[in-house]
Amino acid sequence: MPCEEREQLFELLLEATKAHNDAARAMPDRAGEALERLTALAESARKTCEDCYEVLRAHERSHGCAPNSVSLGRANV
Numbered sequence: 001m002p003c004e005e006r007e008q009l010f011e012l013l014l015e016a017t018k019a020h021n022d023a024a025r026a027m028p029d030r031a032g033e034a035l036e037r038l039t040a041l042a043e044s045a046r047k048t049c050e051d052c053y054e055v056l057r058a059h060e061r062s063h064g065c066a067p068n069s070v071s072l073g074r075a076n077v
């Protein structure tokens, strides 16, 4: 049974992951100050990812709504 709250937390995690990927992917095109800004952006996006993941896991633990086995297999919504 899908948990709506977990779905929302998972969406946030996906968004944060995407933000980090986008920033990391744009890095080779940047230099100097622009690269520094992008690096800072990627770093903060990475932290957001970790926070989202923590919150998701904490919810799953307390709510007992973790999917049985392939937890990340349902990523493509």
Ligand SMILES: [Zn+2]
Pocket (backbone or CB within 6 Å): 003, 004, 005, 006, 059, 060, 063, 064, 065
């Ligand atoms: Zn739940």
